[in-house]
Amino acid sequence: MPDVVIDPAPLEPGTLRVIPIGGLGEVGRNMTSYEIDGKILIVDCGVLFPEEHQPGVDLILPDFGFLRERLDDIVGLVLTHGHEDHIGSVPYLLRLRSDIPLIGSTLTLALVEAKLKEHRIQPYSxxxxxxxxxxIGPFDLEFVAVNHSIPDALAVAIKTGAGTVLATGDFKMDQLPLDGRLTDLREFARLGEEGVDLFMVDSTNADVPGFTPLERSIGPVLDEVIARAPRRVIVASFSSHVHRVQQVLHAAHQNGRRVALLGRSMVRNMTIAxxxxxxxxxEGVLIDYKKARDIPDDRIVYMSTGSQGEPMAVLSRMANRDHEIEIGDGDTVILASSLIPGNENAVYRVIDGLTKLGANVVHKGNAKVHVSGHAAAGELLYCYNILKPKNVLPIHGEYRHLFANAKLAQDTGIPERNTFIGENGTVYDLREGRVRVAGQLDLGFVYVDGSTVGEITDADLKDRRILGEEGFISVIIVVDASTGRIIVGPEIHARGFAEDDAVFEEVKPKISAALLEAAQNGVRDQHGLQQIVRRTMGTWVSRRLRRRPMLVPLVIEA
Amino acid sequence: MPDVVIDPAPLEPGTLRVIPIGGLGEVGRNMTSYEIDGKILIVDCGVLFPEEHQPGVDLILPDFGFLRERLDDIVGLVLTHGHEDHIGSVPYLLRLRSDIPLIGSTLTLALVEAKLKEHRIQPYSxxxxxxxxxxIGPFDLEFVAVNHSIPDALAVAIKTGAGTVLATGDFKMDQLPLDGRLTDLREFARLGEEGVDLFMVDSTNADVPGFTPLERSIGPVLDEVIARAPRRVIVASFSSHVHRVQQVLHAAHQNGRRVALLGRSMVRNMTIAxxxxxxxxxEGVLIDYKKARDIPDDRIVYMSTGSQGEPMAVLSRMANRDHEIEIGDGDTVILASSLIPGNENAVYRVIDGLTKLGANVVHKGNAKVHVSGHAAAGELLYCYNILKPKNVLPIHGEYRHLFANAKLAQDTGIPERNTFIGENGTVYDLREGRVRVAGQLDLGFVYVDGSTVGEITDADLKDRRILGEEGFISVIIVVDASTGRIIVGPEIHARGFAEDDAVFEEVKPKISAALLEAAQNGVRDQHGLQQIVRRTMGTWVSRRLRRRPMLVPLVIEA
Known part of the structure; x- marks a missing residue:
């Protein structure tokens, strides 16, 4: 077990224990475990993308290490849909035990399997x-269609002897979806009639008033922009947004243009879809990228990745003139995508770069070319009123989202004591329609950095932040092993530091003097001497230069 | 003179040379120089705030170093208004020559003087x-009232023998401003009748369709939120936004509450105002912060700084429970401010933290508690149609803003050849109503970092980015000065690096072998040996660990 803040009592037979492992207080790395009678079911296993205070980190995993001792008790992993924040950590969980059965829809499993192939894992599914x-073991599962920004998403009802949970995954309630596949409110109604003891519900847009507009409202806008485009059109979106791409294909076709897919994940996902x-x-709309350049400029649409300003994606490279498609006057670029908080500067840099090259850039800020994939407040109210759950646990969101969602539940008449705002690691026990907070595990962040998983600590990240802000100063001194006399140094080197190296001449005699005094006082061990160097240097650099770089003292015996 | 990309011809008598030094291709550090007949006038001298790819930097100044040789020719510095992006670099310019006359409105000069006092500079104004x-010398200046998000802003018409320039500074055209001081379109009309040869115009909101709403539309919203607040109200805004604070004072007064100012800059600026x-x-509304705690919770409004999530400002500290005002259930926090791109994550962290503590957080996203200070597209069209300038140079904005503004000018009938989209350092010569691009100076970024100005280079920032993302590895070897034999080492130390130090055991023999081989080949100089260490380590770390940390080899002779 991990560190615990409040130790949960041992789980009694016939009680269902629900532990959100990720996705509470954050947008990403969604994962929940359900345990009853010694068996564990997991729903979703996603990744979180790092923020600027987590430099150099590639991905953040849910802290599922406490399941290590219980791997053989896991009866299945349900994946609600194929987005990275729901499936991205699957390879890392399967590294611990590769035959955990994966349960999901056709498209979801196809996307997971493509990902696992890159990790050379062949899953059971x-x-x-x-x-x-x-x-599945003690869990009776029932799958319910939900509508989201990727096809084939499922909610899952988990029925056990202790009661019924309904977990929505991500969803919205588009009433005229492109594929006709609605969020199944009739099924929600039926489940509600039977009695839902705990409703775990997507909070991403709970603080957005009203209703998410129809996905199909974007089609006419795309059609009009493409119809008026004098030369090439480049559309950027998420590489899993099948319906958005569908609308681009349709608009291109209407305007007698062909479409070439750009970017590895776009090509892979759309081929699968x-x-x-x-x-x-x-018929005949898609064309291989290599053949696209033979098509006249006003007959082609490129469908690409990079809508979040990711530096290595196609769109950023175009904006930096580092792509073989050279953007110029008359080209039109459409960012048919959201702007995820934290990406603004990167996206605006791309928009500026493309504008500078002559492109007309159409984006969410100046045209209706994006709608969200998540239910807004108005939709959630419908949901609560149709389902009438006994207890509500908002999931998938920052604290403000969870809080807004709980308020909505309360507005529909669910008592405040039956709405739960938790953290990752909060332990909920369900029995006879009653939910009780049974404990709190201390779950942290598991950082993936290159090939390492969980080796980078918060202390390392703090080091990186200091290094990134202030640089470092290293002080090297070679002392005679027998006499303790300084043979070489102090040699002082700084990198990423604001001052000229010449400034250090002033502190060198201070360091030598401090070491001499220490030697006279009998301090001879390396660690002790290094501490003296650090203290002398630290005091000087903070008083004289008013800075706090990383200090790296090194006393070597020769 | 700085490096030049295109060398401008020497300036002929009777020609006006206009050089935007900062504010083109960026939002911030606005500064322009005007030269005719050997005399120079400067308009504005602001700072730019750093982005995430400029770690550790405090401020960015315009690259006005090329004026160093011409300091005695500067006849004045006009400041259009008191925002940091227009006055923030004044202390740094006055360090070069402290008696450059400052020219501005009462409030603008009061704010500049307060700033200069901290730098111990007493200006001529x-x-x-x-x-x-x-x-002023060869410049006939005429000042025109403009409306902005700080009172007492001025546009300036600069009349010379070569023609007339109108520079707007920042402005919008609120038709019912709180202080009744309109952007003076009658004066714009009169100047237009006389003939404006070059219009230099704020582009910040040129890509925003329509019109900026009235500042006074916020008042009723503030009033309603404060009326319904059960306990304390904390309003955060920019510390120079006198009219926003005015509306808060009014709404508090209406609701029988008193107001305490919080935050050093808020207190200083509002005292001046x-x-x-x-x-x-x-009468009787303002109360000293220290006395505010004696007032009942439902009778007080705190007016504070920190609306951009700045970590040291009052609001962030409240969110982190690091302020003596402890936010709790029933408190209301209003962020009556914009969300400057790049600050989103920080602001959302503050909103989450406050929500978690129990506060009801009201912000731009869920209520109409902010309007912009800049003219949107609709307003700019009015401007062009009333002024009918011969030539237009959009200023103050990223490229996409300048581009959108030039398009607006063209939409009103100004020929494309008479609209100029420039960069910092583009040299424009004006004579007889004709503007011509005469050259391009290579102006860079001048970074302020702690007490240093201009010492941090782009190479240092690249070092910091590498250090921040990947950390560093230092390799220390002590060799015998006479034989070249290794006495100590290789000692390898890493910080901010993703792998455990144990991994380095593998590469140590490779480094020793490479040095031995080098010694046999007669390589003995420190630099050469260090290059060998760097190469050996670099190849290994990239092939074996697929990483690119900073490598710091150090070969010491003893």
């Missing part, structure tokens, strides 16, 4: 679809 | 107001 029921019938490609 | 005319009559304080 069970394909399910809406309406289907499966018994087309093969499985989720993307309907009008 | 000339207070001007709208309608006033001043002859009240003393000079720009802020009208209702």
């Amino acid at each position: 069970l394909t399910v679809s809406e309406g289907q029921r499966e018994r 087309a093969d499985l019938g989720y993307l309907r490609v009008p | 000339l207070t001007v107001s709208e309608g006033q005319r001043e002859r 009240a003393d000079l009559g720009y802020l009208r304080v209702p």
